[in-house]
Amino acid sequence: MTNRSTIAVVTDSFATYSVFPGSKSLPVTVLPNRITIDGQQYRENIDLNIDEALNLMRKVQHAPKVSPPSVSDYANAYAKIAETADGIISIHASRGISPSWSNAQAGALQVSHCPIMVIDSRTISASQAMLVELALELVNAGESLEEIARILRTAVERTYSIYYVENTSFIFENRIVEPSHAILGAMVGVKPLLTVENGQLAAMEKAKTRAQAVERLVEFAIEFAEIADAVILQSKAQTSDTGKSLLERLKVETPDHVFPTAVYGASLAALIGTDAIGLAIIEKQEMDAHDDL
Numbered sequence: 001m002t003n004r005s006t007i008a009v010v011t012d013s014f015a016t017y018s019v020f021p022g023s024k025s026l027p028v029t030v031l032p033n034r035i036t037i038d039g040q041q042y043r044e045n046i047d048l049n050i051d052e053a054l055n056l057m058r059k060v061q062h063a064p065k066v067s068p069p070s071v072s073d074y075a076n077a078y079a080k081i082a083e084t085a086d087g088i089i090s091i092h093a094s095r096g097i098s099p100s101w102s103n104a105q106a107g108a109l110q111v112s113h114c115p116i117m118v119i120d121s122r123t124i125s126a127s128q129a130m131l132v133e134l135a136l137e138l139v140n141a142g143e144s145l146e147e148i149a150r151i152l153r154t155a156v157e158r159t160y161s162i163y164y165v166e167n168t169s170f171i172f173e174n175r176i177v178e179p180s181h182a183i184l185g186a187m188v189g190v191k192p193l194l195t196v197e198n199g200q201l202a203a204m205e206k207a208k209t210r211a212q213a214v215e216r217l218v219e220f221a222i223e224f225a226e227i228a229d230a231v232i233l234q235s236k237a238q239t240s241d242t243g244k245s246l247l248e249r250l251k252v253e254t255p256d257h258v259f260p261t262a263v264y265g266a267s268l269a270a271l272i273g274t275d276a277i278g279l280a281i282i283e284k285q286e287m288d289a290h291d292d293l
Contacts, residue, residue, distance in 0.1 A: 005086040007139045007148065010077065012069055012100045013044040014093035015121075015128040017233065018263035028132055031069040031077055033100075033267050038062075044266050053266035054235060057274050063170040064270040068093070068100035074107025082114030087145035089135050091119045091152065093128060096199035097271075117149040119156070122199040125268040126231045126280035127159045133229075134282075158285055162204070162220045163194045163233070163278035164213040164242075170273035176201045193217075194272060201271060210242045217279055218249045227257050228284035233264040234277045242277055 009028045016030060032043040035053065038060045042048045048056070057064055069077075074090075081088055090108070092101040101120045108116040121128040134155055138148045168191060171177050177192055190206040193216055197204070207213035221230070234243050239261055250259050264278070 005144070006084065007087045007089060007145055008081045008085040009132060009135045009139060010074075010081070010088055010090040010104075011128065011132045012092050012098070012104075013265065014066075014068075014098060014100065014124045014267045015091070015126075015132050016045055016050075016265045017126050017129060017231075017268075018050055018237070018265075019231070019260065028136060029077060029081060031073055033069070033098075034067040035266055035270055036065040036067070038064075041067075048266065050263055050265055051237070054263070054269050054274050057266070057269055061169075063173040063273075064266075066098065066267050066270045068098050068103055071103045071106040071110075074104045075110040076107075078107055078111040078114070078116055082111055085114060088114060088116040089119065089139075089145060089148050089152070090116060091121055091128065091132050091135060093124045093267075094122045094196065094199040095120050096122070097124055097196075097201060115145055117145055119149060119152050120199070121159070122156050123159050123161060123196045124201075124271075125161065125264055126233055126262065127161045127196070127282070130159065130229050130280065130282045131155060154285070155282065158228075158283040159281070160220075160224075160283070161196050161278060161280045162217060163272055163276050164207060164210075164217060165192055165194060165272050165276045166210075167273045167275040168192065170269075170271065171201075174271055176271065177203050194278075211245070213277075214242060214245045214249060217246055217277075218253055221250060221259075221279055221281065222253050224281060224283045226284035227254075228282045230257065230259055230279065230281040232259050232261045232277070232279055233268075234261060235263065235269065235274045237263055240277065246277065 095101040
């Protein structure tokens with residue numbers, strides 16, 4: 001009997017949110033982003049947990065700055081993991097949003113004695129985490145490093161997210177929405193709905209009321225014939241009135257699927273602010289290799 005290869009999974013903390021489980025038997029290594037809030041730098045989920053970070057962000061006027069793990073951070077992590085692993089699958093925030101993927105690629109080149117597959121998730125937050133969880137399942141199923149990378153790159157194309165942003169100051173400062181649109185939106189009282197499109201956060205449309213936003217979020221969810229995984233992301237553990245309305249509408253429109261709620265992470269909050277609600281979905285693919293896991 002041949003020995004089963006050991007494959008490790010790595011990601012950056014853009015993937016973290018309040019219910020990101022990882023795995024006890026197949027741990028995922030999460031390298032922290034560094035978030036600068038009001039001049040003070042913190043390692044995400046190490047120096048501050050999600051609630052502490054979001055509470056600090058609510059008190060500042062300017063959007064925090066997110067710095068990904070450095071090239072040396074990745075090289076050192078990979079070298080340590082390579083001491084006991086036969087391969088590494090490394091999944092990162094979209095290169096259109098963060099330099100994390102580029103830093104990971106450069107770090108991987110410094111480790112020659114262990115194969116490393118660096119994957120651009122082309123997304124962030126819970127959508128990225130869903131890909132990490134899929135990688136863990138594939139490792140547990142005994143798939144090869146090459147097959148895991150292939151399945152993940154296919155799954156990237158089935159991963160979607162949408163966010164309704166109430167307080168727009170951070171997205172304007174981060175130039176996710178152009179200043180001219182910000183002024184017009186403020187004048188007519190509309191708030192943007194954002195999505196990750198072609199690997200970048202972008203405004204897709206606007207809503208004038210929370211009820212309109214809820215309807216658009218529901219419309220987004222019911223576009224999918226089958227959902228493999230999904231989560232409602234919000235800025236607080238207690239479900240808001242908007243969140244309750246969304247849950248009620250989803251129960252009616254998608255009775256066969258349960259949508260858990262979770263608090264989105266500090267890195268996402270630094271981009272879109274601390275007053276948003278969204279949906280992250282990975283669509284199920286017919287005859288997917290993952291279906292048989």
